[in-house]
Amino acid sequence: MNTQSKPVAAVSRKIELMDTTLRDGEQTQGVAFTPMEKVSIAKALLQSLRVDRIEVASARVSEGEKEAVSHINNWAKLEGFADRVEVLGFVDHTRSVDWILETGGQVINLLAKGSEKHCREQLGKTLAQHCADILQTIAYAHEQGLKINVYLEDWSNGHKDSPEYVYGLMNGLQHSPVNHYMLPDTLGVMSPDEVFNGLSDMCQRYPALKFDFHPHNDYGLATANVMAAVQAGVSAIHCTINCLGERAGNASLAEVAVVLRDKMAMELSIDESHLVRISDMVENFSGKRIAANAPIVGADVFTQTAGIHADGDQKGGLYKTRLGPERFSRTRSYALGKMSGKASLKKNLEQLELDLSEEDQKKVLARIVSIGDSKQTITTDDLPFIIADVLESKSYQHIKLLDCSINSSMHLQSTVSLRVDVNGEKQQSAGAGSGGFDAFIEAIGKVLVKYNYNLPTLADYEIRIPKGGHTNALTECVITWDCGHELRKTRGVHVNQVFAAILATVKLINIQLHEMAGK
Secondary structure, rough: OOOOOOOOOOOOOEEEEEEEOOOHHHHHOOOOOOOOHHHHHHHHHHHHHOOOOOEEEEEOOOOOHHHHHHHHHHHHHHHHHHHHHHEEEOOOOOOOHHHHHHHHOOOEEEEOOOHHHHHHHHHOHHHHHHHHHHHHHHHHHHHHHOOOEEEEOOOHHHHHHOOHHHHHHHHHHOOOOOEEEEEEEOOOOOOOOHHHHHHHHHHHHHOOOOEEEEEEEEOOOOHHHHHHHHOOOEEEEEEEEEOOOOOOEEHHHHHHHHHHHHHOOOEEEOOHHHHHHHHHHHHHHHHOHHHHHOOOOOOOOOOOOOOHHHHHHHHOOOOOOOOHHHHHHHHHHOOOOOOOHHHHHHHHHHHHHOOOOOOHHHHHHHHHHHHHOOOEEEEEOOOHHHHHHHHEEEEEEOOEEEEEEEEEOOOOOOEEEEEEEOOOOOEEEEEOOOOOOHHHHHHHHHHHHHOOOOEEEEEEEEOOOOOOOOOOEEEEEEEHHHHHHEEEEEEEEOOOOHHHHHHHHHHHHHHHHHHHHOO
16 A cells, blocks of 8 residues: 555546435434434435435334334335435344345445454454355345445554455455445544545555445544545545534534535535535434534524624625525525624615614614623514614613612512612612512612602503524513603613613603703
């Protein structure tokens, strides 16, 4: 083997993607799909995403597994996908083959030992003995009409530590009816250079055979290793949705697909527009949440936060790449928060089909930045609350809330301590009540009585968050006050619903103090 080989530009060709979410991905700690969940994922992978092959289970695991595989195979046969559904089997002569046949399966992925250490210590056999056992199982599977692929488990260590064993195994199998020889980096130990050198050696030694590469992500190198494998000449790559798999997981199908298309100009069968939908499905079924910044499928990867980025996109698409959200049935968004600029606000106003004057945009942006200090991001759904609050606000500053602390308990009264500025005079007060807002009303009332002012009674009180909002959404409080001769409404907006009510109350106090001062 030439250990000095270096990757070269790969010639564009068709690369198969084999998804093993339902087999290897289910080896993720804490993940166990129900039979119907497996069927739903299998249908989405083959029918919508259009992956070339799927590996759906290990033979002889459980009756539930057998039920799921039977359902998948029955559906696949009706839809013309039967030969694209694969099941991991073991070197056990008839048992795995019979199990697969009973489910209606047509393909076995036979798990052989790809390193001398595994063969010797796990099986207690010599290469010749193991090779004879493999050929016996292959012969039976072939007689039963199954298509056969073979895994060389722990191939990455085997090729490094015992290459003559690997060559001996391949020499013994190369003339058997095997379609794909599948080479795993079982423990995720390889670097891109090692992948390229090892797989180049295999492809050059056995040019008539088809090789798959099965990477793991223990060093965070799975996608880079896929690139090296394709450069070396493999014909298929194994991956999973959302990187599911043992330990650090397998290669991400979304990352692999996009990198092979964009960076290596490879031909793929998959329909990228379904990547996010299937990622969401697997996330829900597996209970394993993906990071918001996960490439392609993460919630935040098409969100621009910095105002300068929104400005650049507004003026000339300066921050756009081939990874456009439309490609994956997504939309670009511009986060609102303390880093927002005018362009970020304009992008969100365009989405809402709202038009504000320059002066009003400045006011709204100032409020967004202020709220952003206490809330990481503000959504487009939050924006109408902020606009309504800002545009109806007057510049009255007769009373300013300097600080306010609220303590609540399930079985005790809530208490409030506050500091306010009333016409330049600093005042402190405290109150207690049946809730935080009730306690605030008592505390602020003690201050205002000194200025011959009494709050009117509440006629109505409404709290809401944006439609479909999350627990961290902005809260809008609209209070209707009974002012004797008329009803008045004031609005407060805050991430905390009690403080939203407090701000609505301070707004009314300012209005009425202003009216009193004008008399």
